[in-house]
Amino acid sequence: MLINIVSAFPGLFQSVFDESMIKIAQEKDLVRIRIHDLRDFSDDRHRRVDDYPYGGGAGMVMKPEPFFKAVKTIQKKYPPKGKVILMSPQGLLLTQNKLKELSKEKNIILLCGHYEGIDERVRKYLVDEEISIGDYILTGGEIPAMVIADALIRLIPGVLNVSSLEEESFSKGLLEYPQFTRPREYEGMHVPEILLSGDHEKIRKWRAEKAFKRTLKRRPDLLQNKKITGNT
Ligand SMILES: C[S@@+](CC[C@H](N)C(=O)[O-])C[C@H]1O[C@@H](n2cnc3c(N)ncnc32)[C@H](O)[C@@H]1O
Structure with missing residues (x-):
C-alpha cells in the first residue's frame, strides 16, 4: 500500500x-x-x-x-x-x-x-x-x-499477526477483554486464577464474557449497532 x-x-x-x-x-x-x-x-x-x-x-x-x-x-x-x-x-x-x-x-x-x-x-x-x-x-x-x-x-497483512487483530476492540463490535501479564501478583493485586489454569476453553469463555460485560458498561452503543447491523 x-x-x-x-x-x-x-x-x-x-x-x-x-x-x-x-x-x-x-x-x-x-x-x-x-x-x-x-x-x-x-x-x-x-x-x-x-x-x-x-x-x-x-x-x-x-x-x-x-x-x-x-x-x-x-x-x-x-x-x-x-x-x-x-x-x-x-x-x-x-x-x-x-x-x-x-x-x-x-x-x-x-x-x-x-x-x-x-x-x-x-x-x-x-x-x-x-x-x-x-x-x-x-x-x-x-x-x-x-x-x-x-x-x-496495522491492518495491512503481515504487519501484525492475525489473531491480535481479530480480538482487538471494535473488530467484532465489542471492546477487548482485560489483559494481564507477569507478575502473577503485584503488591496484593492478583491475576485472575482462570488465566493461569491452562484450560483454553474456560479462558475463551471468560474472555468472551468480560468483553461483553465491558462493552455493555462502557459502550452500550456498540451492542446496539451489533444488533442492527448483525456484525459479529
Ligand atoms: C482549524 S481546522 C478548520 C475547521 C473549520 N473552520 C470548520 O469549522 O470546519 C483546520 C484543518 O484541520 C483539520 N481538522 C481539524 N479538526 C479535524 C478533525 N476533527 N478531523 C479531521 N480533520 C480535522 C482539517 O483538515 C481542517 O481543514
Whole structure:
C-alpha cells in the first residue's frame, strides 16, 4: 500500500513514521509513505498556500491550486489513481470498519487542511471523501492523517499477526477483554486464577464474557449497532 500525505507542514511527520511497527512495516516494504510538501505546488514566490477569505471573516483559507496540482502530480507519478481523502471535522467519523474498507486500497492520498479551512472547490471537485477523527477541532489535518496512517498500517497483512487483530476492540463490535501479564501478583493485586489454569476453553469463555460485560458498561452503543447491523 502507498500512503501519500499532502501537507503545508511536512516537518510534523518526521519522527512519527520512523518508530515502532510503522518503521518495521516500511522496512519490510509492506507500506510506503510519501509526505508531499503542499508549498512545492504553490505558484507564489513566497510559497504561500493560503489567502484571505472572500466575503471577509476570521482566519485564512487554503488556496485550491496547490491541492489540485499536488494530487495531479501524485496520481501521475504513482499509479493507479489513489483515492483522495480530505481530513475534515465535517467528514464521516472514522471507525474501524471504515479503516478495514480503506486497507483494501492500493494507494491513498490524504490531504491536510490548516488555518480556517480549505477552499470549497477542493472539497467539491477534487476529493473522493472526507474523514473526521472526532467531533472537535484540531489546528490542522496532520494529526488526523497520522491517525489514519497508523490505524491503517496495522491492518495491512503481515504487519501484525492475525489473531491480535481479530480480538482487538471494535473488530467484532465489542471492546477487548482485560489483559494481564507477569507478575502473577503485584503488591496484593492478583491475576485472575482462570488465566493461569491452562484450560483454553474456560479462558475463551471468560474472555468472551468480560468483553461483553465491558462493552455493555462502557459502550452500550456498540451492542446496539451489533444488533442492527448483525456484525459479529
Ligand atoms: C482549524 S481546522 C478548520 C475547521 C473549520 N473552520 C470548520 O469549522 O470546519 C483546520 C484543518 O484541520 C483539520 N481538522 C481539524 N479538526 C479535524 C478533525 N476533527 N478531523 C479531521 N480533520 C480535522 C482539517 O483538515 C481542517 O481543514
